[in-house]
Amino acid sequence: MKKLSRVLLYILAGALFLFVILVVFFLLKYNSLEKKVISTRDALEKTENRIVLVSGRQANGSGLNLLPVPKKVTEGKGRFKMPGKLSFTVADSLEGNVRYWLDRIDGVRSVSTHAGGTVIFRFRPGIHRQGYKMEITPARIRVEYSSAEGLFYSIISLKVLNRNYEGNIPCITIEDWPDLEVRGLMFDISRNKIPTRETLFRLAETLADLKFNHLELYIEGFSFAYPSFTDLWAETETPVTGEDIKALDTLCRKNFIDLVPNQNMFGHMMSWLNTEQYADLAECPEGFRLFGLIDMKGTLDPSDPRSIELVTRMTDDLLPNFTSGYFNVNMDETFDLGKGKSKKLCEEKGVVNVYMDYALKVHDIVTSRGKKMMMWGDIVLRSPEALNRIPPDVTLLDWGYEAMYPFEKNAGNFRAAGVNFMVCPGTSSWSSLVGRSDNMKANISNAVDAGVKHGAKGMLLTDWGDMGHWQYLPVSYPGYCLGGALAWNNVGADNVPLETFLSSYMYRDKSGIMGQLAFNLGKYPAYEEKPGVSMTSTVMGFQLGIRDEVLVEEIWRKMQEGITVLMGDLSPELISGFMESYNKRHAYNFEGMYALIDSANILLEKTSPGGDDGLLVRNEYLNTLKLLKTAVDLQYYIQNRRLLSMEKQKELLEGMDKTLTGYIETNKILWLERNKPGGYETSTSSLYSLKKQIIARLKGLEKSSFGRTVDRFFGKIVTAIAVTYIRNS
Structure with a gap:
């Protein structure tokens, strides 16, 4: 017994000695x-x-207070005073639409007349489909257009001028058309903040006023009320419903905005993979450590047929609420692909090839439902061979949110490969509280420069909600305005009256300082x-x-x-x-x-x-x-x-x-x-x-x-x- 006690004492002493050594070491x-x-x-x-x-001095405050800046502006003499009752003349087939659009102008009630209206709309072939020519004189406004879309944008310009000049509009002649065919916003509704229907309506109308024509609500997890999966969200979530989307889709169509369905279908599947029902579909069921710091299960197992079955059911719940011919399936940031169940398969075929095999299965889902697929390009950009496997109807989305992101290089590669693509900068509002204004300005400018130069289909501005989605919606307004302005007319960020426009139109601030204040607050990272x-x-x-x-x-x-x-x-x-x-x-x-x-x-x-x-x-x-x-x-x-x-x-x-x-x-x-x-x-x-x-x-x-x-x-x-x-x- 004494011998055992002595042994235990030695062990205890040794453990204590080791503990002291470790304490001293650390x-x-x-x-x-x-x-x-x-x-x-x-x-x-x-x-x-x-x-x-x-x-x-208002930065960029000289010139016409109108965004986007028109392609051509000729100054006239005098002012046009907007009447409360505004008569217009237009083709009978467009009368109802024009009345609806004119009635959105502050303080205006429009009436149609077959001849001699204060605003005369005249069809003229040869004008750009989204373009228009508008002559404003003291007594009358004349608009020429070749499509209802171009006519709509002329009224938007009139609406903006009316507010910014308080109904006393300078006489000018505008000839205008866009640089990029598609000017879109992807709005994150999946990181904590689920907007009300009223907020979505306000957002769509604001985007229309900035001449955006494409809107996506970013969906991952249960931010959409999937009717086939109510048991997964009904007790805990307050998602956007199918009825919300249908109502928004109707409003968007009235304003020439394509409301495109959006749903992540490969990566960013954390909410689904954290449920008991679908945990075993994870590429890494035990989790994957991102940066060596963050445990996550984010990517579906591409080798399991049930992964495709799941995203197919999700798709069939989502798509009936949209009229768009496009569908953004995302599939970005598959960080853990090849790190778990598909490791052997990825070693044999290569990670990007395994990714593309899965992407083509998703493409079959999309095309069989009459849609054209959009997807992020971050994975395929890692392999030139993968670009050769992209179907011709797919649009690749090149996202990058820093000023130094290589949009120019990537756009050149996309163009050389002959694929459809869009440039995707960001508002820089997320994870910042009040924005990162200098970065936003450079990021959007570089993206649009590359897009215009290399023939991008358009720009998709992103507005995310990382780190709690703490930024309030108005913090993103500078990004919305600059993105919409440059995608329409890439005159350069320094030639855009951004701060003036923010004050007068977006914030409607009588003091005239809110635009400067909002933009310059976002420069605080210079102090970090x-x-x-x-x-x-x-x-x-x-x-x-x-x-x-x-x-x-x-x-x-x-x-x-x-x-x-x-x-x-x-x-x-x-x-x-x-x-x-x-x-x-x-x-x-x-x-x-x-x-x-x-x-x-x-x-x-x-x-x-x-x-x-x-x-x-x-x-x-x-x-x-x-x-x-x-x-x-x-x-x-x-x-x-x-x-x-x-x-x-x-x-x-x-x-x-x-x-x-x-x-x-x-x-x-x-x-x-x-x-x-x-x-x-x-x-x-x-x-x-x-x-x-x-x-x-x-x-x-x-x-x-x-x-x-x-x-x-x-x-x-x-x-x-x-x-x-x-x-x-």
């Missing part, structure tokens, strides 16, 4: 990591950049230390929460590594540009950020947005500033906690808690103004988690000096272990 490791983080940050230069939210891909580091901080700075830096390093692996072969230009920006980064400009937020709050109180949602727009921006302030406070706390006294830490944490609480309370009210309730809890979960962390930190400050020292000691050990785990994952 403590030394942490100290080394912390020293490196501090020295790196101390070496960063401070930026003296200063963002001016509103200047005395770290550049982000499709996000800002300030907003990314919410996903990380209150973490040791050493761990935060390691997560950023791992993300850079993951992005390089995922995008390096597809877009080396993007990766090199990103790494160059990262290597040239500067210190986070907290002083500039706080001054920006304070200035924006003051200026917003001076704005006077109009329309039936004017007050809502202002409140959305005011509430956004609360969340942005919380984000900056969080960054400041993480970077400077070791330098702050207990009193300063407490003051900062209490301020964060108060501001965050105010945001959350107001956000729920604002959310329901434009969206259905489903998805709200998921969207805000990280904010509630942060709130709990703040409270825990405040309680930790109440401990004794010894208690705080113990917490800090073990916090260092845990951080060092976490960093080691991440580096080896």
Whole structure:
């Protein structure tokens, strides 16, 4: 017995010795990591950049206040005063449509007359199908067109001019037609925010006013009310219904917008694969670790016939609600393809060939239902041979959301391969709160330049909702306006009266400053230390929460590594540009950020947005500033906690808690103004988690000096272990 006790004692002593060695090892490791983080940050230069939210001069404010900018404008003399009762003359077959369109002009009620109307519409062959010629004189307006679509766009221009010039329209002659045949928006309804029918109607009418003619509601998971799968969504979701879509489709057709069905059918299947019914259809049933950080099951197993059976049932639920001849099946970002069940098959045939085999099965589904397929091009771009397998009726969609994305190179490759394609930039509003204006401007400009040069079928602007879909809808307006303007007439972003138009038409702001304010607020990434891909580091901080700075830096390093692996072969230009920006980064400009937020709050109180949602727009921006302030406070706390006294830490944490609480309370009210309730809890979960962390930190400050020292000691050990785990994952 004594011998056994002695053995147990040796084992215990050995275990204790090993524990002490490990503790010392990880403590030394942490100290080394912390020293490196501090020295790196101390070496960063401070930026003296200063963002001016509103200047005395409206940028791009000269010239005609009309977007898209017309191809040809000849100035006349005098003004046309819009009457409350507007007579028009047009062919009998178009009378009803023209009356409907004219009645949408602010303050106008139209009446038809067979001759001598104030507005005379005359058919003239040879004009571009979507084009028109409009002569505005003090007494009369004459329009020439070759199709109802061109006539419609002439009325849209008249509607916009009427609002922007408050019914006192300058006399001009316009000759106009589009550069790109298709000018579309893909609107994300699958990341938390499910818009109400009224919001969708407002969106469609806004897009029509910007001369968009294509709209897609991005669907993954259960954002659509699939009638064959009610058991999967009825208890938890508030999706868009078939009746919602049918009503929207009718409105879109009246405004020459093609409402195209959209549904992801290969990757991005997380919601389906997380259910008991379909978990075994996952390529990686046990999950796949993206970036070595995020566990996910996102891709269907292409070798299982039941995958095609599932997407076929989904398709047959969705398509009857649309009249469009197109169907976007997406199929992007199949990150885990070849990492699980299909690994052997992919090793034999190649990942891209396995992908294309599945894509062609989906193509059979689409064509057998009388549609033409659209799909993302990120996978096939990785293999020139795959382009040769694309059926001639398919349109490839080239997405890229950074200023340095190689649209030019890809468009040239598509053109050389003889495939139909569209360029797909983004609004840069998601994962940013108030936008990334400089990136948005360059991203859209580069996409449209490449599309026009290489004969793209059109532009599909994307508006996503990553990281909780926290941006309010009006934050995307600058992207909508610039995207629509350049896709119609690619005059260059610097020649577009964007800020003026935003103020007068989109926000209807009597103060005239809202457009500048909205656009320039989106320049705040210039104050950040770290550049982000499709996000800002300030907003990314919410996903990380209150973490040791050493761990935060390691997560950023791992993300850079993951992005390089995922995008390096597809877009080396993007990766090199990103790494160059990262290597040239500067210190986070907290002083500039706080001054920006304070200035924006003051200026917003001076704005006077109009329309039936004017007050809502202002409140959305005011509430956004609360969340942005919380984000900056969080960054400041993480970077400077070791330098702050207990009193300063407490003051900062209490301020964060108060501001965050105010945001959350107001956000729920604002959310329901434009969206259905489903998805709200998921969207805000990280904010509630942060709130709990703040409270825990405040309680930790109440401990004794010894208690705080113990917490800090073990916090260092845990951080060092976490960093080691991440580096080896």
